[in-house]
Amino acid sequence: xxxxxxxxxxxxxxDPITYGHVDIVDRxxxxxxxxxxxxxxxxxxxxxxxxxxxxxxxxxxLKDRKGVxxxxxxxxxVDFCKxxxxxxxxxxxxxxxxxxxxxxxxxxxxxMRPEGETVFMMTGPQYFYLSSSIIKEVVQFGGDVGGxxxxxxxxxxxxxxxxxxxGR
Ligand code: ADP
Numbered sequence: 784x785x786x787x788x789x790x791x792x793x794x795x796x797x798d799p800i801t802y803g804h805v806d807i808v809d810r811x812x813x814x815x816x817x818x819x820x821x822x823x824x825x826x827x828x829x830x831x832x833x834x835x836x837x838x839x840x841x842x843x844x845l846k847d848r849k850g851v852x853x854x855x856x857x858x859x860x861v862d863f864c865k866x867x868x869x870x871x872x873x874x875x876x877x878x879x880x881x882x883x884x885x886x887x888x889x890x891x892x893x894x895m896r897p898e899g900e901t902v903f904m905m906t907g908p909q910y911f912y913l914s915s916s917i918i919k920e921v922v923q924f925g926g927d928v929g930g931x932x933x934x935x936x937x938x939x940x941x942x943x944x945x946x947x948x949x950g951r
Contacts, residue, residue: 790869791902794821794860798830799936800841801918803910807875810904812850819867820845822855831919831943844933861896872901877911 791811797804797820811818820841824834832840834855841853856863864872872892874885889901906913918928922940929937 789815790817790819790867791815791871791873792819792821792860792864792867792869793873794823794856794863796825796828796830796915797822797837797841798832798915799837799918799932799940800844801910801913801915801932801936802930803875803877803906803913804841805844805933806907806910807873807904808845808848808851811873812848815871815873816850818851818873819869820851820853821860821863822853823860824855824857832939836939840933840936840939843935859895861892861899864899865896870899872899874901874903875906876903877906877914 793804793808793811795804808818808820822834822837822841830837838853838855845851845853860872864870872889874889876882876885885901885903892899892901913931918932918940921928922943928940932940
């Protein structure tokens with residue numbers, strides 16, 4: 784890791800942002816003074832929210848935190864990090880199922896950019912089984928996700944009730 788680089792990038796789909804993501808952001812900010820939340824703009828992965836909407840919901844959810852900015856990126860994450868002078872990639876770890884994929888990605892990123900590091904943050908136990916996909920499943924059938932997503936997201940999701948939620 785390049786010494787002196789205190790900018791971290793937290794990449795993901797954030798479709799939509801949940802309190803699990805927010806938990807990782809807060810844990811990261813306790814260690815790194817500057818964090819870029821990077822919303823992956825992946826045309827082959829259609830979400831329920833557009834990238835612009837996701838950015839809006841993340842910005843609103845994190846508006847009280849200092850040192851955070853939200854951006855979208857396309858293409859390789861390592862290139863985005865390089866452009867932003869960030870040496871650290873943050874990923875959240877939940878149940879065991881995350882491990883294999885995350886490990887594979889971290890290895891590949893390390894190969895492409897040896898001077899960068901992936902740092903894994905452990906989620907709080909209350910968010911261990913929380914994911915954007917389970918939120919979408921529940922909302923699709925009219926379930927209540929209050930307390931699991933920021934209020935602004937909850938409100939927005941309510942407008943989707945009864946519609947088919949596609950995505951991952
Ligand atoms: P991706 O499509 O890149 O997996 P996500 O938005 O699903 O995007 O997740 C982004 C990152 O946040 C991943 O590292 C994921 O493991 C982490 N994450 C998502 N939900 C939680 C949670 N409840 N607790 C901890 N980390 C989480």
